[in-house]
Amino acid sequence: MVLCRHNSYNPFGKAIMEKAQQYFTFEEAAEYLRVSKATMYRWTHNYNLHYIKVGRVSRISKKDIDDFMQSPEFRM
Template sequence: MVDTQARRAADDLTVEQAARLLSVSKMTVYRLVHSGELPAVRVGRSFRIARRDLDDYLRRSNPRILGG
Protein backbone atom coordinates (compact mmCIF):
# COMPACT_ATOMS: atom_id res chain seq x y z
CA MET A 1 0.00 0.00 0.00
CA VAL A 2 1.40 3.37 -1.05
CA ASP A 3 1.29 6.06 1.59
CA THR A 4 -0.68 8.90 -0.06
CA GLN A 5 0.58 11.43 2.45
CA ALA A 6 4.19 10.58 1.58
CA ARG A 7 3.38 10.75 -2.14
CA ARG A 8 1.68 14.11 -1.66
CA ALA A 9 4.69 15.42 0.27
CA ALA A 10 6.97 14.31 -2.56
CA ASP A 11 4.92 16.47 -4.96
CA ASP A 12 5.23 19.53 -2.72
CA LEU A 13 7.66 22.26 -3.68
CA THR A 14 9.50 24.77 -1.56
CA VAL A 15 9.21 28.47 -2.38
CA GLU A 16 12.72 28.31 -3.84
CA GLN A 17 11.84 25.38 -6.11
CA ALA A 18 8.63 27.08 -7.27
CA ALA A 19 10.54 30.29 -7.98
CA ARG A 20 13.07 28.39 -10.06
CA LEU A 21 10.32 26.67 -12.06
CA LEU A 22 8.50 29.97 -12.64
CA SER A 23 11.75 31.86 -13.37
CA VAL A 24 10.86 34.49 -10.78
CA SER A 25 12.29 35.55 -7.43
CA LYS A 26 11.34 33.92 -4.14
CA MET A 27 9.75 37.24 -3.13
CA THR A 28 7.41 37.02 -6.13
CA VAL A 29 6.33 33.53 -5.06
CA TYR A 30 5.73 34.81 -1.51
CA ARG A 31 3.58 37.61 -2.95
CA LEU A 32 1.56 35.12 -5.01
CA VAL A 33 1.05 32.96 -1.92
CA HIS A 34 0.05 35.85 0.33
CA SER A 35 -2.35 37.26 -2.29
CA GLY A 36 -4.04 33.87 -2.64
CA GLU A 37 -3.16 33.49 -6.32
CA LEU A 38 -0.95 30.49 -5.55
CA PRO A 39 -2.26 28.11 -2.87
CA ALA A 40 0.29 26.96 -0.31
CA VAL A 41 0.42 25.18 3.02
CA ARG A 42 2.45 26.50 5.91
CA VAL A 43 4.85 23.90 7.30
CA GLY A 44 6.49 25.32 10.39
CA ARG A 45 7.91 28.67 9.31
CA SER A 46 7.96 27.89 5.60
CA PHE A 47 5.46 27.21 2.82
CA ARG A 48 4.97 24.20 0.58
CA ILE A 49 3.27 24.45 -2.78
CA ALA A 50 1.64 21.43 -4.40
CA ARG A 51 2.97 20.78 -7.88
CA ARG A 52 -0.60 20.54 -9.24
CA ASP A 53 -1.38 23.99 -7.76
CA LEU A 54 1.68 25.42 -9.49
CA ASP A 55 0.58 23.81 -12.77
CA ASP A 56 -2.94 25.22 -12.30
CA TYR A 57 -1.51 28.68 -11.67
CA LEU A 58 0.54 28.43 -14.86
CA ARG A 59 -2.53 27.40 -16.87
CA ARG A 60 -4.55 30.31 -15.47
CA SER A 61 -1.81 32.87 -16.03
CA ASN A 62 -0.94 31.69 -19.56
CA PRO A 63 -3.39 29.26 -21.18
CA ARG A 64 -0.84 28.23 -23.84
CA ILE A 65 1.46 26.77 -21.14
CA LEU A 66 1.03 23.05 -20.42
CA GLY A 67 -1.55 22.67 -23.19
CA GLY A 68 -4.25 24.50 -21.24
Protein backbone atom coordinates (compact mmCIF):
# COMPACT_ATOMS: atom_id res chain seq x y z
CA MET A 1 0.00 0.00 0.00
CA VAL A 2 1.34 3.40 -0.94
CA LEU A 3 0.40 6.29 1.32
CA CYS A 4 0.07 9.75 -0.19
CA ARG A 5 1.64 12.79 1.40
CA HIS A 6 -1.69 14.59 1.59
CA ASN A 7 -3.99 13.66 4.46
CA SER A 8 -7.00 14.32 2.25
CA TYR A 9 -6.06 11.29 0.15
CA ASN A 10 -4.85 9.13 3.03
CA PRO A 11 -7.65 7.44 5.00
CA PHE A 12 -5.18 6.69 7.80
CA GLY A 13 -3.64 10.17 7.96
CA LYS A 14 -5.90 11.50 10.69
CA ALA A 15 -5.40 8.45 12.93
CA ILE A 16 -1.63 8.62 12.49
CA MET A 17 -1.54 12.33 13.35
CA GLU A 18 -3.77 11.87 16.41
CA LYS A 19 -1.49 9.10 17.68
CA ALA A 20 1.63 11.24 17.09
CA GLN A 21 0.14 14.17 19.02
CA GLN A 22 -0.21 12.03 22.14
CA TYR A 23 3.55 12.20 22.77
CA PHE A 24 5.53 15.20 24.01
CA THR A 25 9.21 16.04 24.05
CA PHE A 26 10.53 17.00 27.50
CA GLU A 27 10.26 20.65 26.51
CA GLU A 28 6.65 20.27 25.34
CA ALA A 29 5.73 18.28 28.46
CA ALA A 30 7.28 20.95 30.68
CA GLU A 31 5.28 23.62 28.86
CA TYR A 32 2.09 21.52 29.15
CA LEU A 33 2.56 21.24 32.95
CA ARG A 34 4.06 24.74 33.35
CA VAL A 35 7.23 23.47 35.00
CA SER A 36 10.88 23.60 33.95
CA LYS A 37 12.63 20.97 31.84
CA ALA A 38 14.83 20.23 34.86
CA THR A 39 11.70 19.36 36.85
CA MET A 40 10.58 16.98 34.08
CA TYR A 41 13.98 15.24 34.13
CA ARG A 42 13.85 15.01 37.92
CA TRP A 43 10.37 13.47 37.85
CA THR A 44 11.42 10.86 35.28
CA HIS A 45 14.40 9.82 37.38
CA ASN A 46 13.12 10.22 40.96
CA TYR A 47 9.42 9.49 40.61
CA ASN A 48 9.47 6.95 37.80
CA LEU A 49 7.59 9.04 35.23
CA HIS A 50 7.86 6.83 32.14
CA TYR A 51 9.34 8.00 28.86
CA ILE A 52 10.57 6.41 25.65
CA LYS A 53 13.51 7.17 23.39
CA VAL A 54 12.87 7.78 19.69
CA GLY A 55 16.26 8.07 18.08
CA ARG A 56 18.05 10.74 20.08
CA VAL A 57 14.86 12.34 21.39
CA SER A 58 12.97 11.30 24.51
CA ARG A 59 9.17 11.32 24.39
CA ILE A 60 6.58 11.22 27.18
CA SER A 61 3.02 10.16 26.50
CA LYS A 62 0.24 12.51 27.52
CA LYS A 63 -1.56 9.62 29.20
CA ASP A 64 1.51 8.82 31.34
CA ILE A 65 1.80 12.48 32.36
CA ASP A 66 -1.87 12.69 33.30
CA ASP A 67 -1.72 9.38 35.21
CA PHE A 68 1.43 10.51 37.03
CA MET A 69 -0.17 13.79 38.08
CA GLN A 70 -3.10 11.87 39.59
CA SER A 71 -0.95 9.22 41.31
CA PRO A 72 -0.37 9.19 45.08
CA GLU A 73 3.36 8.97 44.30
CA PHE A 74 3.25 12.54 42.96
CA ARG A 75 1.45 13.99 45.98
CA MET A 76 4.17 15.65 48.04
